[in-house]
Amino acid sequence: VCLGTDIENLNTEYPTETTVFQLAATTPETRRYWESCQSDGQTYIDPNGVGYYISKASRPDARYEKNFPQVTVGERSTKPTSGDWVSLTLQHGKAPKGASYEYAVLPHTDAAALEAFAKKPTYKILQQDRNAHIVRSPADGLTSYVLFETPQALPDGGLLQKADTSCLVMIREYKDKLLLTVSQPDLALYRGPSDEAFDKDGKRIERSIYSRPWTDNESQEIPVTVTLKGQWKVAETPYCKVLSADKNQTVLRFTCRDAASLEVELKR
Structure with a gap:
């Protein structure tokens, strides 16, 4: 059972989302599976037999997408790359405040068992x-x-x-x-005062967690x-x-x- 509460941020440029699953369709079989996949918006099941139940409250936020292909540009190269992906996300909107979610994951299940669970969690x-x-x-x-x-x-x-x-x-x-x-x-x-670093304007300096002196502490x-x-x-x-x-x-x-x-x- 996966729960989220009080999801909020101040980013008004991009929407905030929770990823339920993001899977690559790397073979013809998995691609055909997803192309023929039908869902009522309440339940999903992947080719590995993992079932997903979306609660009634979170169902309006669910977005199921098939990207055949998905084309992106990597951080280290300007050359586009592509791949076939399927994803299910819960959309919380831009600059959400007090957003939440509820869903459940059922390993080693099948369509009948998942349907029964959805009727009576x-x-x-x-x-x-x-x-x-x-x-x-x-x-x-x-x-x-x-x-x-x-x-x-x-x-x-x-x-x-x-x-x-x-x-x-x-x-x-x-x-x-x-x-x-x-x-x-x-x-x-680490115990003690915060060891965050700030610049002359009081803005926090981004640092890797591995740069901290206490990362090797017991x-x-x-x-x-x-x-x-x-x-x-x-x-x-x-x-x-x-x-x-x-x-x-x-x-x-x-x-x-x-x-x-x-x-x-x-x-x-």
């Missing part, structure tokens, strides 16, 4: 704003959290009650246990504390410690590093 969006993206998959007992900011509040009814910083959390519920996965995607290669540890509803037992690990547990809640502290996904099993 197997996920539910619990929150989609600048603070968090939270998606629930009831059939799998799975809830996924992308917390962009330290959350002030989380949706009622969920097992995750609190997190003390931005992080990624995934909870898979079973009858008698949970699988909890926590990640802090910040590599923390990832630093970032503690992430999460609070779960109810009392749970967990076998502590070097990266997961129980801070407290009672009938109301269980508080765990994860020591995150290298943007790794840290998983623990919890039981009643």
